[in-house]
Amino acid sequence: MTYNVFEVDEDKMFYSGDDLGFTFDKENINYRIWSPPAEKVYIDIYSDDRAEDKVAEYKLEQSINGTWQVKLTADIKGNYYKIRLKKESIETSFVDPWVKAVGTNSRCGLIVDPSEVFPPTWSYDKKVELNSPVDAVIYELHVKDFSISKESGIRHKGKYTAFTERHTTNREGLLSGLAHLKELGITHVHLLPVFDFATADDMDINSYNWGYDPLFYMVPEGSYASNPANESRIYEFKKMVKVLHSHDIGVIMDVVYNHTYQTESSPFEILFPDYFYRFDRLGKFANASGVGNEIASERPMMRKYIIDSLLYWSREYHIDGFRFDLMSAVDKKTILQAAERLKKENDSIIIYGEPWTALPPQLEKHQIFKKGSQKGTDIAVFNDNFRNTIKGDNDGQKKGFIQGKTDLEKEIYEGVIGSVGFPERSLYGFTQKASETINYADSHDNLTLWDKLAFSCPGADEKTRRKMHRLAMAVLFTSQGVPFIQAGTEFLRTKFGDKNSYNSGIFVNQLKWERKTTYNEHFNYIKGLINLRSHHPAFRMINKEEIRKKIKFIQSPVNTVGFYIDNHANGDGWEKVAVFYNPNHKWTQFNLPQKRTWAIVVDDKEAGTEPIRIFYSDEVQVPPLSAMVIYSAALLTGC
Structure with missing residues (x-):
């Protein structure tokens, strides 16, 4: 049966299952592939990853929503495979996109259950947690x-x-x-x-x-x-x-x-053919990527593939x-x-x-x-x-x-x-x-x-x-x-x-x-x-209301930037933090929001959290081509 990609009933051909490619149970290995235009589908098993020593072949049966499936015995695990697909008198041997393991240079798929391959204590591994x-x-x-x-x-x-x-x-x-x-x-x-x-x-x-x-x-x-x-x-x-x-x-x-x-x-x-890619008005492969083609992510099965693969990783x-x-x-x-x-x-x-x-x-x-x-x-x-x-x-x-x-x-x-x-x-x-x-x-x-x-x-x-x-x-x-x-x-x-x-x-x-x-x-x-x-x-505020409220801009000399972050912003231990950027080739004076004791933690030579120098003033000189970060906290006041 010939399919025109622009006439296909995508709802009827959409397969929502999570068993595309190989799935494994205790006694059997199941394989399913999605290809509505296919007329016949085979899976060829090889002992090597060059596809030179073929040891078996199996025919897939047509199934629901454009899929083809076959049940295999567990003893094929560890071998390699390729799919052979026939349509319109043309037969093509290839590795399917649902493959989870391949051999050298991807010439063949490898029949292995990735969930069984892991280092010691893998089940205790935890992803990094962030508040934001x-x-x-x-x-x-x-x-x-x-x-x-x-x-x-x-x-x-x-x-x-x-x-x-x-x-x-x-x-x-x-x-x-x-x-x-x-x-x-x-x-x-x-x-x-x-x-x-x-x-x-x-x-x-x-x-x-x-x-x-x-x-x-x-x-x-x-x-x-x-x-x-x-x-x-x-x-x-x-x-x-x-x-x-x-x-x-x-x-x-x-x-x-x-x-x-x-x-x-x-x-x-x-x-x-033509389902997974976009085309321009002349019927040629579209090229938003600049390298020859453009995936049709909006098509239901391509969207499913993208989301499934992200979730898999x-x-x-x-x-x-x-x-x-x-x-x-x-x-x-x-x-x-x-x-x-x-x-x-x-x-x-x-x-x-x-x-x-x-x-x-x-x-x-x-x-x-x-x-x-x-x-x-x-x-x-x-x-x-x-x-x-x-x-x-x-x-x-x-x-x-x-x-x-x-x-x-x-x-x-x-x-x-x-x-x-x-x-x-x-x-x-x-x-x-x-x-x-x-x-x-x-x-x-x-x-x-x-x-x-x-x-x-x-x-x-x-x-x-x-x-x-x-x-x-x-x-x-x-x-x-x-x-x-x-x-x-x-x-x-x-x-x-x-x-x-x-x-x-x-x-x-x-x-x-x-x-x-x-x-x-x-x-x-x-x-x-x-x-x-x-x-x-x-320096890690999230919502715009807090950012607009806590960041105050300092009237600074031409071609410089100065601002301070006020009132223990985002729960910071420092009451006020002032930041200055001076891209000029000369020392530049910035006025501070008020006269008090300040500690410099970033200048042109050092950066960190510990004071480089402490001073009491309502102005500061910033070296050429540099940034400066200073702070004022309760422990510093009264000097």
Whole structure:
């Protein structure tokens, strides 16, 4: 029977069951697949992951709502498989999208029950709990970048198990790896794609890609496993999560539901031609992703697949959050339903994404999840307004606030208050509460912040650029919202000016752990900022009413920003906190709200929670190209 995707009765063909792919009971293995156009379906069993030694084949029976099913005996467990599907006299052998385990380079599916593969005490593993996403400090990291360097001191280079090595150091004895993450004080690692992706050779440690080329969405990537042919990737992924959790570090997955790596040959297109993808007016594959296709997330079975796979990672692998790549290409209803389902299972889950696409998506305007769509949804979006204000454009020579561009005070204030807006002061935003904004200065895309400063300020010496970098970090960590940094930012990460290093290899992308030694003072400064934020809830307010009430703007000199956070904001132990940003190349005087005793905890050289200097005055001098944070508390008054 021939199906036209545009004429199919989607309600009649929708399958709501949770048993697609393999399901296991004590005595049998059941398999079900969804393919309404199929005429015949077989499952071929192999003893090897190259599909060279076929040991059995089974025919599936047609079942309800476009599905096909078969009951198998338990003795096939541990073998490999492929699906063979016939329609319109064409037979295709492939691996289905509901696969939970695969062999080397994803040539075959692996018949294994993931729930039976886990490290010791896995059942006691607990996800990281948060009162609000604003309590998080997110650290964006690529698995291979983390440990592959010879300077890392890590034995399991480029592997999931690198995250389980507890006491590693670089050549000079400074902490690296997991110990470094704990020392820095971050709360969550955001892992660049760790589902199975296409363009890395599982057997070649030097093969490199960021991973935004999805292949099988419910399978951990094999190139990061010790043995990609078997269930090692499942075991080691869970062990990685468990060890990170034991150090109070959550795990966020970068997910790519806007496109697939393959198009005509993808398993989705084989199952039901043209159903899972969008098309333009000329009948060609739509391309909101910019790489050749665009997933039709609004179709019921694709929406189900997306939500099912997210829930699978949350349940099976204990994932703490999800970041959506090109989130605006996924329809709003799917995003909202996914968030609702995930939130029901984990109050502390963090969900955020890019509120844009590469090219316009084939969706109606009301279907697009854009900046502002997140209001009141417990979903956050990347704040590119704040990013561009801080540093200028991503890859060009345009300057931002930290490089001395003038007339940006208003935009900085908008970011400082978590983009909740303050119309009475002509400040506008796109959030309903501060937890909806991801505040960042750089990410894996584009130039690193350090490289951007070199490119946009070619005449500035390194000392000057280090000051600019510190100022950017101080702005991020003293602003309301959710702070996000790229791995290595704490020791001035460079990719040698490569603005799109997705396949540039290990030398460019690896974390250069020797830089922690070279720039240890800078590392300690960032660590201090994180410590300040983590211990002082004044920087982590949530609702806009409190933010508008407690943050007071100081009349400050031209091209500077000053504000104080008043009255033990958000239960903070400090009565008043004053923050100043001075991007000018000269000392600048700020007037304080009143004459009293103040303690400096952040200046141009140090950052933290302990007083650097105590003074009694109603004014303060802030060094060039720096931030300053001071506080006044009951214990300091009366001096």
